[in-house]
Amino acid sequence: MQCRLCDSGRLTSVLDLGATPPCESFLSAAELDLPEATYPLHLRLCEDCLLLQIPALITPEDTFTEYAYFSSFSDSWVRHAEHFVTTTAERLGLGGDSFIVEVASNDGYLLRHAVARGIPCLGIEPSVNVGRAAREAGVPTETAFLEQDSAARIRAEHGPADLVVANNVYAHVPDLRGFTHALRTLLSDDGWCSIEVHHALNLVQLGQFDTIYHEHFQYYTVHSAQRALAIAGLTVVDVELLDTHGGSIRLWARPDAVAEPSARVGEILDLERAAGLHEPAGYAALGARAESVRQELLRFLLDCRAAGKRVVGYGAPGKGNTLLNYCGIRPDLLEYTVDRNPYKHGRYTPGTRIPIHPPERIDADEPDVVLVLPWNLETEITAQLSHVGEWGGELIYPLPVLHRATAGEPVAAGALSE
Structure with a gap:
């Protein structure tokens, strides 16, 4: 691999996320029994021009x-x-x-x-x-x-x-x-x-x-x-x-x-x-931070499963699919997710094959935990889902650190198990 900006061959590894499907390749029900293409997702840095980049494996x-x-x-x-x-x-x-x-x-x-x-x-x-x-x-x-x-x-x-x-x-x-x-x-x-x-x-x-x-x-x-x-x-x-x-x-x-x-x-x-x-x-620190997020999120979801809590997701963004695949989260830990985009309804997340439903499904099921995948929209989504607390449900955001939102206010990750 050469740098796509300066053609340098001096690229150093920053973070290797393994091999995943393209993040927007949502699956139909008919595709669930078919093979699914995956591609390496490996972030590198050009030591000469300092451009962070991944290989261009899809067009x-x-x-x-x-x-x-x-x-x-x-x-x-x-x-x-x-x-x-x-x-x-x-x-x-x-x-x-x-x-x-x-x-x-x-x-x-x-x-x-x-x-x-x-x-x-x-x-x-x-x-x-x-x-x-x-x-x-x-x-x-x-x-x-x-x-x-x-x-x-x-x-x-x-x-x-x-x-x-x-x-x-x-x-x-x-x-x-x-x-x-x-x-x-x-x-x-x-x-x-x-x-x-x-x-x-x-x-x-x-x-x-x-x-x-x-x-x-x-x-x-x-x-x-x-x-x-x-x-x-x-x-x-x-x-x-x-x-x-x-x-x-x-x-x-x-x-x-x-x-x-x-x-x-x-x-x-x-x-x-x-x-x-x-x-x-x-x-150099990015790899350790990513590993910490993965361990903390998996530990939380496994604890929820052991306690018999029902956990669903909110949103099906591209970033969510990187998170789900890197952490190995599948329907045993995240029953389904919902999204406002009708294009995604009835489809499944790439790689992890978690079903995607309309947002109204959350209100019908009243789950114990809602894991919000588009964490960057925390203020907007916390306001939209403020009623989840009415049945005792919790909104959980995975990044930048795992935390609970209560009336828009994050709570330290250490309090999640309380």
Whole structure:
């Protein structure tokens, strides 16, 4: 394996999660007796450019032609997108004579707010089923993978963009260099590119290993993102720390000719440097943290089983499937899980084959424990499931440490057995 950014062969192991199925390959009932493909999930670090990455063993076409994830099923994510459109339109002076392009625009969760403000926009979404939902919602959307040829064609047809948005996609591209050049092709010479991506600082420091899965090919610090964007003549001019997805960064990049970095860029680089992430040694602790989470969660679930408690899950996110497979959690420990996305109802989680039901199933069964797999949405989900306590049920979150939520307040893991 060579680094996909700098071609170095000096890659060192950070965390080996074994072999798992792709995290969005949910199974139908008819597929339960068929073989299931698995692929190594092994995180490595380039010692030269410090890009965290996994081997590109599946293609974007394998994952995104028909996709199970619809962004609009998360209320907090839709609010996040609306706030971004509102504040960015004011910051950049975007209006009826502007043009926004969003790459990997999903079901129109973000651009629908641009449409509402009368700002011309276009979504580029590779998944046929998800892009169709966006068009039905009134968001102009083209079904395509972003690459240099498609970027050139879209620019020729629609003109350069004043703003290019790439939320939670910069990790999903194995051709990192080609994709970065395509972003630059879409952008006007004085335009802005906004990229949101999970921050590797949180991945390492908080042990968020479940954010590692096959469709996430690389994981960024600001330091490594700077190097990646620079190959296409883009300079990071500002950075924001976000609480989405367990801790993300919003990178603001502009063509070199108009770039003047803000003080925040240096401040966050200093945070990363202080955490040791500008040196290979700083990444060594992730493996031990992941093992600790696995042991603690399994111990808790085994104790629940021994006590005769009924345990079910909430959510069927991609990160949950990394957690379930790494920990070896199957229906004997987690009877089923539920999800708001109807696409997943009647299907089974990849690898662990846990059945997925509509959320109403929890209210009907009144289980003793609900294990919340999308732990990054704790505030939102704790509010949605506050009634679980009415029948004596508990909400349990597995990360960043195993804890119970009571009226939105976490309780130390040591109290779980009380």
